[in-house]
Amino acid sequence: GAGVSQSPSNKVTEKGKDVELRCDPISGHTALYWYRQSLGQGLEFLIYFQGNSAPDKSGLPSDRFSAERTGGSVSTLTIQRTQQEDSAVYLCASSRDRVGNTIYFGEGSWLTVV
Amino acid sequence: TQLLEQSPQFLSIQEGENLTVYCNSSSVFSSLQWYRQEPGEGPVLLVTVVTGGEVKKLKRLTFQFGDARKDSSLHITAAQPGDTGLYLCAAASGTYKYIFGTGTRLKVLA
Numbered sequence: 001g002a003g004v005s006q007s008p009s010n011k012v013t014e015k016g017k018d019v020e021l022r023c024d025p026i027s028g029h030t031a032l033y034w035y036r037q038s039l040g041q042g043l044e045f046l047i048y049f050q051g052n053s054a055p056d057k058s059g060l061p062s063d064r065f066s067a068e069r070t071g072g073s074v075s076t077l078t079i080q081r082t083q084q085e086d087s088a089v090y091l092c093a094s095s096r097d098r099v100g101n102t103i104y105f106g107e108g109s110w111l112t113v114v
Numbered sequence: 115t116q117l118l119e120q121s122p123q124f125l126s127i128q129e130g131e132n133l134t135v136y137c138n139s140s141s142v143f144s145s146l147q148w149y150r151q152e153p154g155e156g157p158v159l160l161v162t163v164v165t166g167g168e169v170k171k172l173k174r175l176t177f178q179f180g181d182a183r184k185d186s187s188l189h190i191t192a193a194q195p196g197d198t199g200l201y202l203c204a205a206a207s208g209t210y211k212y213i214f215g216t217g218t219r220l221k222v223l224a
Contacts, residue, residue: 041216041217042118043157043214091156102159
């Protein structure tokens with residue numbers, strides 16, 4: 001597709017369950033970002049992938065969060081043993097390889113932990 | 115931790131009024147971007163500024179990057195209901211990582 005695609009768009013899960021969120025970036029974009037946005041708030045950086053370099057995981061809030069990017073394209077964000085405070089919109093974005101280039105966002109995955 | 119503070123946090127104005135949104139930090143950034151986000155969508159880039167003191171105009175929106183590259187402002191002239199949304203500033207931290215501001219939620223009443 002032409003834009004960043006995320007799935008699922010909405011996910012309701014029970015506390016303690018694991019969830020996987022998927023991001024399909026724009027073709028040819030080597031940089032991929034995950035951000036978290038709580039209701040009406042700004043964006044919290046989670047993790048950054050650039051090509052084949054080691055990802056910057058400095059924003060992951062706990063070891064329950066992990067992400068991988070296979071083949072330099074699709075990325076999966078996994079949250080284990082979900083907690084209610086994990087409820088948020090998880091936004092994926094991609095860009096070409098350097099700062100200053102436009103970051104294109106997906107529509108996000110809205111996660112609700114009950 | 116580098117922070118971008120935006121003010122005001124909320125703003126509700128009448129159509130036709132002018133407004134300014136501020137984005138401030140104690141850190142120096144190589145570039146700064148402004149985004150607008152509408153409900154149910156991801157943020158969309160409005161502008162990128164890279165030079166201290168730079169001013170860019172996008173129709174009724176005027177963006178300025180501070181001389182010291184620590185702050186920025188967004189001025190909207192004659193606001194329209196279509197300007198309603200969440201405005202976010204974002205700055206490059208290091209070579210690639212963008213951090214985002216706390217956001218300004220704007221509502222323009224017809």
